[in-house]
Amino acid sequence: MAFGIVPKLRDRILNSYNWHPWIRKRMLADNGWFTVFHWCPWFKWAIVIANFNDMTIPAQNISAPQQVAVSLTGFVWSRYVTQIYPFSANLLAVNFFMGVSGLVQIIRK
Amino acid sequence: MVFKGLIEFLKGPTGVRTTHFWGPVLNWGFIIAGIIDSNKPPEKISSRMTTTLILYSTMFSRFAWRVQPRNYILLACHLTNVTVQCNLLRIKYTYSENPSNN
Numbered sequence: 469m470a471f472g473i474v475p476k477l478r479d480r481i482l483n484s485y486n487w488h489p490w491i492r493k494r495m496l497a498d499n500g501w502f503t504v505f506h507w508c509p510w511f512k513w514a515i516v517i518a519n520f521n522d523m524t525i526p527a528q529n530i531s532a533p534q535q536v537a538v539s540l541t542g543f544v545w546s547r548y549v550t551q552i553y554p555f556s557a558n559l560l561a562v563n564f565f566m567g568v569s570g571l572v573q574i575i576r577k
Numbered sequence: 578m579v580f581k582g583l584i585e586f587l588k589g590p591t592g593v594r595t596t597h598f599w600g601p602v603l604n605w606g607f608i609i610a611g612i613i614d615s616n617k618p619p620e621k622i623s624s625r626m627t628t629t630l631i632l633y634s635t636m637f638s639r640f641a642w643r644v645q646p647r648n649y650i651l652l653a654c655h656l657t658n659v660t661v662q663c664n665l666l667r668i669k670y671t672y673s674e675n676p677s678n679n
Contacts (some may be wrong), residue, residue: 504643508636514629537606544603548596553645 478502499554509558516562519569523576530577539570591646601641601651607634608654611661619672627662627669634658 482495499505519538522530545563549556591597607630614622634655641651 504636504639508633508640511629511633511636514633534610537603537610541600541603541606544596545600548600551596 474502497554499556503554505554505556506558509556509562512559512562512566516565516569519566519573522573527577530573532574532577535570535573535577537570539567539574542567542570591648597646597648598650601648601654604651604654604658607658608661611658611665615661615665615668619668622665622669624666624669627665631659631662631666634662 478495482492487495494500495502497503515538542563542565546560546567549560549563587593587598593599611630638652638655638659641648641655644651
């Protein structure tokens, strides 16, 4: 970022050992292991998991506006992810499943 | 002059006809939900969810800054989400210290 800490850390780790070419590629890529584009989808899975854990709650406890917002966000973001650089398949998957979970909750209600 | 720039932005490649615009617009739902929750009784605030959302929004504000094309609406959305969630945490902790308060 401002101090370039993470690129320096990445370069240190890269130069410390003769990594396999695939590992090297993943470390250097624009959506690689040292970038935010790799890590932020894992946070979004928490929303999907929370929504799937709520599959067992009674239907009257489901908040319809919230689930509509969740499913709409999920599907619009799925399309958005295909339009940005760098592309992240994990983010695409997470948003798709977010949309699906919202839809299931709406159908249940 | 301001409006002309705004309309050019809205018509442009990241404008109203694209998901670059509507994706972040839908994310403002988090903030609306947060504001509604700040008017509800403090016991309903889940500190686990608020801390998760604070972390999530800081990560995504970095994402919005670094993504190509840079997405200022998303950035604004997640920065306000951080403040809204911090406010919710403040409400919860001041309540739990003094349960007799309203």
